[in-house]
Amino acid sequence: MDQNLPLNVMIGMIAAEPYEDVTLRDISNFNGCNQAAHVVIYADTRTPAVQKLAPRAAVYLQFRFDGHVGFPGGMLNRGERPEDAAYRELTEESGLDSEELRLTKDDLLVVHYSKSKNLLLHLFVKKVSIDIFHLLETQTVNCHEWGKEVIGVLRAPLYTMSDGYRGFPAFLDSKFIGNCKEQLLHFLDKCKIMTKEEIDLALNAKPFVLGK
Numbered sequence: 001m002d003q004n005l006p007l008n009v010m011i012g013m014i015a016a017e018p019y020e021d022v023t024l025r026d027i028s029n030f031n032g033c034n035q036a037a038h039v040v041i042y043a044d045t046r047t048p049a050v051q052k053l054a055p056r057a058a059v060y061l062q063f064r065f066d067g068h069v070g071f072p073g074g075m076l077n078r079g080e081r082p083e084d085a086a087y088r089e090l091t092e093e094s095g096l097d098s099e100e101l102r103l104t105k106d107d108l109l110v111v112h113y114s115k116s117k118n119l120l121l122h123l124f125v126k127k128v129s130i131d132i133f134h135l136l137e138t139q140t141v142n143c144h145e146w147g148k149e150v151i152g153v154l155r156a157p158l159y160t161m162s163d164g165y166r167g168f169p170a171f172l173d174s175k176f177i178g179n180c181k182e183q184l185l186h187f188l189d190k191c192k193i194m195t196k197e198e199i200d201l202a203l204n205a206k207p208f209v210l211g212k
């Protein structure tokens with residue numbers, strides 16, 4: 001992939017279906033379409049992962065009932081604000097209700113639109129302490145949706161192992177729901193957790209196959 005392309009173009013090239021970036025100025029043009037809101041919860045971490053690998057951050061994702069990876073969140077109820085919907089779904093899907101996790105409109109990172117689904121997707125981002133992050137992970141197994149909509153808790157492996165594939169590049173080959181993968185890459189870039197070049201390298205990494 002051409003590394004000189006803007007990240008949103010690169011991300012667009014890997015998306016299974018097109019998602020359009022929507023600027024906040026244009027949001028009122030989308031009144032009347034379906035809306036969903038999801039949230040990236042992350043924390044700084046200095047705890048080395050396997051083989052002393054240093055993860056860039058701890059990012060919370062879930063394994064969903066449908067076998068896909070996704071962020072906590074869901075559809076907006078009628079008249080509900082996106083930040084309230086994302087927080088409501090987060091508490092339902094994690095079982096944790098904490099002031100440190102509460103969202104405001106200032107936590108909005110990006111909005112995408114899917115024409116085929118007529119769906120506006122709001123993505124919020126919240127940085128928390130590693131203690132709250134750990135509580136979120138452990139609390140999830142006791143939430144109301146555990147074993148129903150949520151069947152696993154994931155911490156994205158934000159490191160690459162010596163073969164250049166295991167770790168983050170391998171994780172990117174998981175099945176992601178909707179535009180969750182594009183949202184994850186967008187977040188990593190915008191919150192300066194990875195550079196555009198590192199993201200591009202991970203997207204293009206291939207597993208090592210003996211004898212090829």
Ligand SMILES: O=c1[nH]cnc2c1ncn2[C@H]1C[C@H](O)[C@@H](COP(=O)(O)OP(=O)(O)O)O1
Nearest residue numbers: 036038070071073074075177178179180183
């Ligand atoms: O993490 C996600 N990122 C982007 N889109 C997502 C994500 N998770 C689900 N979706 C899509 C899939 C659907 O089109 C809508 C709403 O899905 P869901 O979160 O399952 O909503 P409910 O819990 O059923 O309200 O967003």
